Amino acid sequence: MAKRDLISIDDLSAADVDLLLDTAESFLPVLQRDIKKVPTLRGRTVINMFFESSTRTSTSFDLAAKRLSADTIGIKAKGSAVDKGESLKDTIITLSAYSPDIIVIRHPRAGACQLASANTTASIINAGDGKHQHPSQCLLDLFTLRQAFGRNLRGLKVAIVGDILHSRVARSDIAGFQLLGMDVTVIAPPTMMPREVDSLGVNVRYDLAELHKADVIYLLRIQQERITQGANFLPSLREYANVWGVTRSRLRPGQKVMHPGPINRGVEISAAVADDPDTLIAQQVEAGLAVRMAILYRTIVGSTDSDTKEAL
Amino acid sequence: MTRRLWSAPARGADVLIRGARVVDPLAGLDETLDVLVRKGRILQVGTGLEAPTGCRTIAADGWLLLPGFVDLHTHLRTPGREDEEDLASATRAAAAGGYVAIFAMANTDPVVDTASLVQALALRAQTEAVVPVGFFAAVTRGLRGEQLTEMWELAQAGAVGFSDDGRPLSSAHLTRRALQYAKVTDRFVAVHAEDESLTRGGVMHEGAVSAKLGLGGMPPVAESIEVDRALELAAYEQGRLHLCHLSTAASLEHLERAKKAGVQVTAEVTPHHLTLTDECIRSLDPNYKMNPPLRPEADRKALAQALRSGLIDCVATDHAPHAQQEKEVPFEDAPFGTLGLQTAFAAAHQTLVASGALKLPVLAERMSQSPARIAGMAVPTVQAGEEANLCLVDPRETWTVTSAELHSKAKNSAWLGAKMKTRVKLTIAAGSVAWEDGAR
Helix, strand or coil: CCCCCECCHHHCCHHHHHHHHHHHHHHHHHHHCCCCCCCCCCCCEEEEEECCCCCHHHHHHHHHHHHCCCEEEEEECCCCHHHHCCCHHHHHHHHHCCCCCEEEEEECCCCHHHHHHHCCCCEEEEEEECCCECHHHHHHHHHHHHHHHCCCCCCCEEEEECCHHHCHHHHHHHHHHHHCCCEEEEECCHHHCCCCHHHHCCEEECCCCCHHHCCEEEECCCCHHHHCCCCCCCCCHHHHHHHHCECHHHCCCCCEEECCCCCCECCCECHHHHCCCCCCHHHHHHHHHHHHHHHHHHHHHCCCCCCHHHHC | CCCCCECCCCCCCCEEEEEEEEEECCCCEEEEEEEEEECCEEEEEECCCCCCCCCEEEECCCCEEEECEEEEEECCCCCCCCCCCCHHHHHHHHHHCCEEEEEECCCCCCCCCCHHHHHHHHHHHHHHCCCCEEECECCEHHHCCCCECCHHHHHHCCCCCEECCCCCCCCHHHHHHHHHHHHHHCCCEEECCCCHHHHCCCCEECCHHHHHHCCCEECCHHHHHHHHHHHHHHHHHCCCEEECCCCCHHHHHHHHHHHHCCCCEEEEECHHHHHCCHHHHHHCCHHHCCCCCCCCHHHHHHHHHHHHHCCCCEECCCECCCCHHHHCCCHHHCCCCCECCCCHHHHHHHHHHCCCCCCHHHHHHHHHHHHHHHHCCCCCCCCCCCECCEEEEECCCCEECCCCCCCCCCCCECCCCCEECCEEEEEEECCEEEEECCCC
16 A cells, blocks of 8 residues: 655645644644543654754644654754765665654655655655655644634635745735635735736735735744845835734734734734734644644554544 | 926016017917917917017017926936036026026935935925926935835925936836836836946046047947836836936837837937037037036937927936036046026027927927926917917027126036027016026
8 A cells, every 4th residue: 555645735636634623623632631642553653853943843743742652763963874965865765774654754845745755655644844845733623613614614815915926824824714715815025926816826915915815824834034034025124023023003803813923923913913812823832732632643554534532 | 196397476477579470380370470468378379469568579679489408307406416516507507598497307316216305305495496396206215226205205295206316227127116016106217327337437428439539438328228127117117207318229129019019108309409419519628528428429310309299208408516626627527417497498499499300499408398287287379378488599599608608507518618699588487487687
């Protein structure tokens, strides 16, 4: 049987997504117990390779594997043979000698996961490759939305605001949101909008004039390096905050704010909005664990064993 | 977001102008009429009008009454070089030239690159300016060609558009970013098109005259290459581009192609490029040194033709005051630039209209209504109900351009000593009399 990878959200059908989200939901009670561990993946090996800094994603993948009783190994670029100039291909081949079941990879370059997958029998899970994809983020975002709005997300209006050009979260979420029938608008300074982004089937806006139309406002982090000399994506963070920053006064009651983190208070999100308990930001972080458990679990067992209750 | 103009408060004019030839393409007028202005507003346009009591009458037989001119390209020298020009002197020169609005470029010292500076200038204009003034803001901080300015905030403060004029944008990358980002502000980017790697060391047009004089040449391709690049980028980004002071026939070919393809571009030409050529420089008079430089007759003709056809949208002065001591040096050492506001219409009228190269209504449109539309301001027009923004011109009065006649603090006019055959007699800007000949 061919191995299962999760490299892009485009690899999944709506039914696949539903199954993953249902599976994640069934893991929630486990995370409420005193002993937060099930034997499901006992004897399995999960390698977490992070070639880029990460808090949420690396922690939650590691913890998810441990909650499922898998053996986990964490590898960072720093302190590994990668530091000595080993190629990604050779690192993957070397690690494959230990017969891991799953390799979770975050890498600064798009395509790292395809290269890895071609050189190992282990399943590859993309934890973020360059500006390309971040499918587990998309799935936890969808999980969070289901918790907030119910199972049927069809017709829900989402505005993704921020640096669309450089965002793998945006690329994953656009595809995932549309897969479940949501209506997506992207909002960014013209300098941070990918050319021909409308070909992705999204509405394109350059300011917040129509922000009130959205049910959900999904904010992206604005990185300091976008304003460094020569880049000129923005004149200043101050100007970004003035034009595109989401503040209380720019929100209408009932709108839900999401953010993949880490947030920049005072830039894309005001401190008051960030601290508002009505946002879904904390729920996103919480969802990360159950969703990544579901991803690991389904990667190993596939969709045939749909009765997860039994596995627990 | 409103583009704003500021001037000192003044009493609304009360005047009946009787018997002038009113030429206003927007109003569809070219006939002898009376125009009654009450409290700064045009009350009536007609024949046989009577002056109400307390309202003076000007007998304007044989004179022209035109919509007031708008200059998209003034170097105000304020802040920083008030010894050369300030808001009061520049707007007096503008008024004496028939202008009812001018827009100042950002290459002052300090550069107009923050909203607070625009606001400070606006405050000063509200006490000093006799003609409404608007302000460009820089594209890059300090005109250094590195980092974009906070265009949105500058637009909020009232900036009319963005330009690093005086200098070209340093790279295609920067031009692209500026065109992209300016979309947020609904403003245009005005470009001084010059490849500095080709003009380095140049002081005049590269051609027969520079060959004779032994002066460093500025090849016309240095402009047209950059014009083409800016146009391609504007097309690609669907940005709004304004081309400053075009001076070569080759630039016009690029412009024509781009306009036909639907690029959002407007362009201006200066009075000196329309009326003078590089032959003038044989005198080695530094007042003929400007950038872009005066070009040969073939280019001048092509520019006049393009202004007539509308390929070039408007006349803009590139009014550039320079201190006497800075221009009274050998040609090669002098700074670039000439005054323009006070002589623009007279020069264009007596050269282009008198020779038949341009019809008067077309010149009026290109100096008034067309630039006003580009700036996004209320378009001057001689129609009842409108605020009075007009000028009255004697098309036959001769006068000599002298230092004493020039209202600018600096006196570096390319027309200094020239005999003019057209004179502005009265200017009403934003409803107030800003200039009246002989009433000083």
